[in-house]
Amino acid sequence: MKDCATYDTIQPFDTDVREAASRVDNLDAGPLLEVLTREQPDGLGWARKRAIVAVGEYKKFLKLNVLYRTERIVPNRMVDEVWHTHILDTRKYAVDCENLLGFFLHHFPYFGQRGDADQRDSSFDVTQALYEREFGLSPIASKVVAPAGCDAGDIKAAGCDAGDVRPAGCDAGDIKAAGCDAGDVRPAGCDAGDIKAAGCDAGDVRPAGCDAGDIKSAINIV
Numbered sequence: 173m174k175d176c177a178t179y180d181t182i183q184p185f186d187t188d189v190r191e192a193a194s195r196v197d198n199l200d201a202g203p204l205l206e207v208l209t210r211e212q213p214d215g216l217g218w219a220r221k222r223a224i225v226a227v228g229e230y231k232k233f234l235k236l237n238v239l240y241r242t243e244r245i246v247p248n249r250m251v252d253e254v255w256h257t258h259i260l261d262t263r264k265y266a267v268d269c270e271n272l273l274g275f276f277l278h279h280f281p282y283f284g285q286r287g288d289a290d291q292r293d294s295s296f297d298v299t300q301a302l303y304e305r306e307f308g309l310s311p312i313a314s315k316v317v318a319p320a321g322c323d324a325g326d327i328k329a330a331g332c333d334a335g336d337v338r339p340a341g342c343d344a345g346d347i348k349a350a351g352c353d354a355g356d357v358r359p360a361g362c363d364a365g366d367i368k369a370a371g372c373d374a375g376d377v378r379p380a381g382c383d384a385g386d387i388k389s390a391i392n393i394v
Contacts, residue, residue: 193238195272201227203264207257216253230254232307236299238273239306246296255279 207215208223229251236245259265269276
């Protein structure tokens with residue numbers, strides 16, 4: 173990533189734009205959280221903690237679009253998933269854009285896929301620099317880059333197997349075992365085949381090979 177000082181020439185927002193950006197905090201995230209945490213295939217099956225983190229990052233993405241209208245703000249994959257979810261509720265998305273942003277924020281899904289990958293990467297660098305200027309270090313950018321095939325919000329925990337990742341928003345000791353469902357994580361200290369089923373209590377894990385409804389209690393291990 174380029175040094176943030178490279179972007180000092182980008183003009184920050186004035187007072188009126190700052191006030192406009194603050195309206196994004198009024199976004200009703202309830203419907204978004206409902207879809208993000210709903211079980212697949214109707215939803216994304218995310219753990220609620222992860223969904224809350226993602227929606228918070230999405231709001232920051234929206235604010236950057238208000239603050240820096242002349243820049244092309246590029247979301248990471250986790251934020252993009254939330255954006256897609258918002259857009260699919262077409263009426264709410266249109267109303268939210270009008271009331272919260274003051275303009276319709278279009279989504280161009282082909283950016284970087286038509287011979288303009290360098291431009292996309294450059295825009296992402298600018299986005300990250302502006303993010304750090306406004307909000308501090310990104311909670312995702314400050315962690316290890318996601319392994320190939322993982323969601324942008326998933327990071328590989330130190331000392332984990334190559335296929336194990338810690339979903340964004342999870343506790344430091346929780347890791348997602350390779351091949352598990354999106355909301356399943358393996359608590360630190362558990363056997364390699366043990367995974368925590370989404371929505372279970374913190375001490376409950378599901379042994380590898382068991383049905384989704386079977387869990388092994390941390391208190392009553394058999």
